[in-house]
Amino acid sequence: MDPRQLRTRHRLRETMYRLAAGKPIEQITVAEVAREAGVTRDTVYRHGADPVRLLAGFLGEELQELIARSTTGLPASVARGGTVFDDAERELLAHIVRHAEIYRNALGSRLIGPVRDVLIDSIAGGLHEHLAAHPQIAPSADPRIPADLHAKMLVAYASAGTVAAIEEWLRTGDLSKADAAARTVLAASPSWWLGVLSADRPE
Incomplete structure (x- = not known):
């Protein structure tokens, strides 16, 4: 992407x-985005099919960078008293807090589809990489389930569950208590994902 396109994309991101x-995301129009960003409607459409998908794309870029930074190279397990995902979960919820008004304006009974999808997909990407790096941590698959499907199901369950927990926190929780919310999300996760060593398992 050339410098001019990067400047345009930055302006669109700030505007979105x-x-x-x-205000609620569904009330934002392409014409409004174009006017506020000082670009044409065609320019908006080149970056996103509609305002919701444009926003989801920008959040996705931020999330992918955050997840890659916080999950790449994690060990399979950690010393007792923590989890391998402690820092990653806190960073994810810090992102939610930074954009709390946006996420709450995207929240009905659930987050609006494209925004929810980009959260799930970003988290799933980090979990998939972690599982690929440490396949030995996963519980054994039923022999009737192919190994790749087994892994995909484990990742899908964990990523969608994390986003459902975030939705509840956005709806009713105190966003100043992000660290406590992170601990709750981690408490709902199985110990094998978190790299928590049991009392009878050697480090």
Whole structure:
């Protein structure tokens, strides 16, 4: 992407974040985005099919960078008293807090589809990489389930569950208590994912 396109994309990102923090995302129009960003409607469409998908794309870029930074190279297990995902979970929820108005304006009974999808997909990407790096941590598969499907199901369950927990926290929780929320999400996760060593398992 050339410098001019990067500047345009940056302007669109700032515009979308501002608009989405101010009102429900479904009320934002392409014409409004174009006017506020000082670009044409065609330019908006080149970056996203509609405002919701444009926003989801920007959040996705941020999330993918965050997840890659916080999950790459994690060990399979950690010393007792923590989990391998402690820092990653806190960073994820810090991202949610930074964009709390946006996420709450995208929240009905669930987060609006594209925004929910980008959260799930970003988390799933990090979990998939972790499982690929440490396949020995996963519970044994039923022999009737192919190994690759087994792994995909484990990742899908964990990523979608994490996002469902975030939705509940956004709906009713105190967002100043992100560390406590992170501990709750981690408490709901199985110890094999978290790399928690049991009392009878050697380190």
